[in-house]
Amino acid sequence: MSLPGRPEPRHLRGFRDLFGAALTSRRRMIDTLVSVYERYGFTALETPALEYVDVLGKFLPEADSPQGGIFAFRDENSDWVGLRYDLTAPLSRVIAEYPELPRPFRRYQVGPVFRAEKPGPGRYREFHQCDFDTVGSASPLADAEVCGILSDAMEALGIPRGSYIVRVSDRKVLNGILERAGVRSDDADPNRVLTVMRAIDKMDRISLPGVRDLLGAGRVDESGDPTRGARLTPAQIEAIVRYLEVSRSDRPAHLREIGSLVAGSAVGEEGVAELARIDECLAKVGYGVDRVVFDPTVVRGLAYYTGPVFEVELTFEVKDETGATRRFGSVAGGGRYDDLVERFLGQKLPATGGSIGVDRLLAALSVLAPAPAGRMPGSVMVLVLHPSLAGESFALAHELRTAGLAAEVFLGKGSLRNQMKYADDRGIRCVVLVGEDELKAGTVSVKDLQLGGELAREVQSRETWKRERPAQVTVPRADLIPTLRSMGTSSTR
């Protein structure tokens, strides 16, 4: 679509250009999340988008090039560098690189991360995460705090209680269940445990019968694509299913049930004890099952989590363009990862935290509370009726800004008609006109474009439209600012 020899303007798949309103609402969301994190005492951290690939932890055991999934290249010294795919790997690097940091180290971080994977609806290759982590604390209080923060964050964003839920599980409990059922990876299937966890993770999509198939022989989806199963014995499958069906509506009851299922497994009992402490803390501050539930189907990430794992799900349903019902599912997650800093320090350092997917959450919220189609509140444009009056308009715009209004002078070229249309297209709330008439009379004309647009619907004939000049007033110049304020302009955009 471009001329020969000229580059075609285009952008990378899975990347986006974002304009005004989208960025404004993202910034607002981030501000809200940060205020919650700061209320819990976390401090800000920023790290580079680019890291050495071995720092990111993305080298395959016996390969000299990075694993797929990240954007990577060789730097001027031929070292592999790559764009970060999350904010946790850079955090673990910071912990190891600055041993003088006070521990527990508690930081939040917001920023873009990059993943070289297939984009989908609401899934991009560059997206923003908003993380908080406590590094250097093994206390379940830290985990309970993560649950509380995730819950508080959702409500601070205006998501009503009941429209979201924080789901919590513990990897140690799952390990205990597998241990008691005799499920382990071996030579016949070195990835068996991994396959089992993947199967459980799919619970929300394929439901229990599908999970059963994946624990056993495998299943074939509607496109005819086969997925290999974990090939467990019927008794093992039943043991896992019993765990997945444990009650979730009551945390103490859940603890009793899983407690009996893992009895005799040291790791399992340890996990139950952790969850019990979390429940105790949450109950003490009144976070009931309308905010945080224990749910064995939460697995997450599958790789580095070592203890409690968290997931925030939006529970309301929406209709998409085709009228089909859709759920947003997971918008945030987290968990305890006691091994992550070990690869730098050679010793375990307990850590736990959470991560909120800003862009995904933003997409969900735009459905829950669609942005009002109104104009930028408090925006004023001073039009230029004649080139010789441009200086007058320029000065007027400055005067408005000095008074705290968001005002600009029309900088393009074109007739008044064009200027009105431009202001309308831009979403400007009010326009100010100073022409010869006004100048002579010591007045200004002010038009409320929003109100005018509403009134225009009543007007049929061009003559009436012109004669009545809906939503427009001419006032003494001294009354300009009060007039604008009465029209609903404020000092912010």
Place this chain on the structure above:
RNA sequence: GCAGCCGUAGCUCAGUUGGCUAGAGCGCCUGACUGUGGAUCAGGAGGUCGAGGGUUCAAGUCCCCCCGGCUGUACCA
């Protein structure tokens, strides 16, 4: 990665069994309207039909391949 569907103006699409200069609606520009965004009317700009190759007298239409998009699925630190 695998599978299925789809690529025609800025956008949404139509285009009969291959057949003159490829159409519509919306949007955009200009004018009716000399100082007014809406509405109405009139006119206008804009497409080597995703790229390349092949079959044919003739290809937007048929075949091959590549690229891109959508959907499902797998993977997801």
